[in-house]
Amino acid sequence: MLAIGEFSRLTHLSVRTLRRYHEAGLLVPAAVDRSTGYRSYSGDQIATAQVIHRLRELDVPLADVRRIIESTDPGNRAALVSDHLARLEVELDRTRAAVVSLRRLLDPDPVPLSVELRAVPEAMVAAIEDDVDSDAMAAWFAGALAELDAAVDKRTGPLGGIYDNSLFEEGRGHVMLHVPAADPPHLGRVHPTTLPAVELAVATHVGPHDHADVTYGELGTWVVANALAVAGPVRETYLVGPADDPDPSAWRTEIGWPIFRMS
Template identity: 70%
Template sequence: MLAIGEFSRLTHLSVRTLRRYHDADLLVPATVDPDSGYRYYSVDQIPTAQVIHRLRELDVPLPEVRRIVSSSDPDTRAHLVAEHLHRLESELDRTRAAVASLRRLLAPEPAPVHVELRSVPATEVAAVEGDVAQDEVLGWYAGAMAELDAVVPDPAGAPGGVYDNALFEVGRGHVLVHVPTHEAPRSGRVRPVVLPPVELAVATHVGSHDDIEVTYGEVGTWVVGNALAVAGPIRETYLVGPRDTADPTRWRTEIGWPVFRVAGGRDG
């Protein structure tokens, strides 16, 4: 048997932490002296303590650590750990995206974004549409585009999306993703749609979508500065994207804000 101090040195868990884990029924000593209250651990508990140490380093919550170490099924333990690792990877992706946005926003002299006015005629497209929560857009988009790719093998141009204002304002809104085609089929969720003609303020976002909101802000600034007003859902066109290349530095996304001239405005 090992005294708590010896066990602490062997496992790199402090005595205070071991006491806390005992109180939480996470790592219970092999025996506790009824007279002195001293805690003693067996050498067989060292691997469990090391697993707990690593899980806590990964910020696994105590209740989840308890579920992992108390499970006798290796597959269950592996599944629980994999779930947490997936959450950590998602959080890391969000952190990287935030860092990229901050670096661009805090650059001493950020590269100006070129914005142009463009008149877009009515366009026939094959489309999939639905009401989607903002945090589900990426997954929904991937599924919708897979359906479009399956039934429109030779589109007449780059794919795009139309995003309702409510998606940004309240976190849920109507989304329509599409590919231009001369004969739009009806198959599954895919159906023909004619996008109405529109006047757009257009800018191209270069690179990963992690900081695309910065380009959105720059387009909005240009729109206000040129006495224009936004009228209708935002359009995006994916000139080059993840479906074309895994290299995000090569991605090109056109952002189009439907606009109209405010009385007394100047030309942009």
């Protein structure tokens, strides 16, 4: 049997932490002296303590740690750990995107954004559209894209999206995902529609969409500086995306703001 101090040195868990884990029922000592309250641990608890230590280093919640160490099914334990690792990877991706955006915003010598004024003619497209909450956009986008891919055999141009201003201003707005097609089908949610002609101020966002807000801001600054005003929903055109290249740094999204010149 090992005294709590010895067990602490062997596992690199502080005495205070071991006491907290005991109180939480996470790592119960092999024996507790009734008269003194001294805790003692067995040698075979060292491995369990080390597993707990690693899980806590990965910020696994105590309740999940308990489920993992109490599970007798290796497959179940692996699934619980994998679920948490997947959540960590998502958070890591968000952190990396935030760092990229912040560095770009704080760059003392930023590369000037290239903006093009473009007259876009009307176009026949196959589209799916709906009113969507901003926090449900990712799921809606994925579902709509899958339907369009299944319904449209021959595209005549890249995938595009039109996003109502209220989506950004109020967190809910009208969204349309579309692909140009010579003979757009009417199948399920997919239907043919004609996009009206429009004058756009267009800039290309490079990389994943997580920090597209920086490009939006730079484009907005350019629009204001050139005495233009936004007139209508934002258009995005996905020139290169995940389906074209798995490397996010290769993705290219054109952001187009319908504009008119202020008098």
